[in-house]
Amino acid sequence: MRVARVDEHTGLALCTDGAGVPHKIETALVAPLAAGERVLVHAGVAIAMLPAEVGA
């Protein structure tokens, strides 16, 4: 999923999946995150960062 916005107070991020659907995601395992970064999400939690896109 791609990070759209991070709420540093709650530790949750608004992320969009491949279809553009927004999800609230727990970021504690990969924080700090920035808008535009991509994360691997499992059961509502970002468990890994994905490498930056090339040529996007």
Place this chain on the structure above:
Amino acid sequence: MRFVDEFRDAALGRAVAAEILSLVEPGRHYKVMEVCGGHTHSIYKFGVDDLLPANVELVHGPGCPVCVIPMGRVDDGIALAQLPGVIFTCFGDMMRVPGSNGSLLDAKAAGADVRMVYSPLDALRIAKESPDREVVFCAIGFETTAPSTALTLKRARAERVKNFSCICSHVTIVPPLRALLESPDLRLDGFVGPGHVATVVGARPFEFIPADYGKPLVVAGFEPLDILQAISMILRQLADGRCELENQYKRVVPYEGNPRALEALAEVFELRPHFEWRGLGFISHSGLKLAEAYADLDAERRFDVPGARVADPKACQCGEVLKGVIKPWECKVFGTACTPERPIGTCMVSSEGACAAYYNFGRFAREREVV
């Protein structure tokens, strides 16, 4: 790069398939186990096995979270769901797993408040929105999912949510792999290692498979090219006479895993002495329970849970399927009495279950047609 199309490229797939063909010895039969149900799903969704030589057989392993839940745990969940004032929350697949007297979906139809959630955080939100109800989250899954439960319990503690608890059936992948490797039923040549579990625990915990059992293991991603490349890497090791742990999924999996996830798991959970796996029986130190420090959030302590052991239905051969001893279509009830609509066994319930993967993607053929 979008990390999807590149890993589904047909021309590259054919090139890796040709490489695989060049690595196999004619007359030798290779058995490679894909440990994770996510791999099983991808293999049949994308027809990966149709690209393999006839003498390379994929054997489906025990890494499907829903498939390994024994009937007694389903009955425990239903008993909790039927308690007055309880909202029982679980992942969608779990709702359809048969217990000894119906599923959680049947309990919901009969009036129990059972709700599907995508994340334990959703269950915690329901608890905060319903302070006069007790909200129980049914936690299942391997080390990939367990951090999500751990972080949710930490949040429940930090936010002082008193009406939230968890019935924990999380499991760990290494003990059943060791049990399989000790089993005389199964002869394997190598393993496609579980990429997402390894995202959390790292590739390191799988070192024991090449070191102690002499089988190559390649941690792999979930796109068709990932899986094909991992099979190619295993076959190359066998051809070279090597036996190592390799990481095909380096774009996501670090050797040491995610240290924050491991820290959360160590804080919130502890190992059970034994845990029952469907079809595999009791395996030592293979299940997680809430640690003493989180005992107040443990539904098994907060409520009276039956905890009865229930034998699998006689017709069901999920155990043999989970151990890779038989193929799904060799089960007596596959596709007849047992279908995804009316499953008898767990392997037909989840999209990661081998039986559901065969059934949904039409893999009924007894003989593979090699492309």
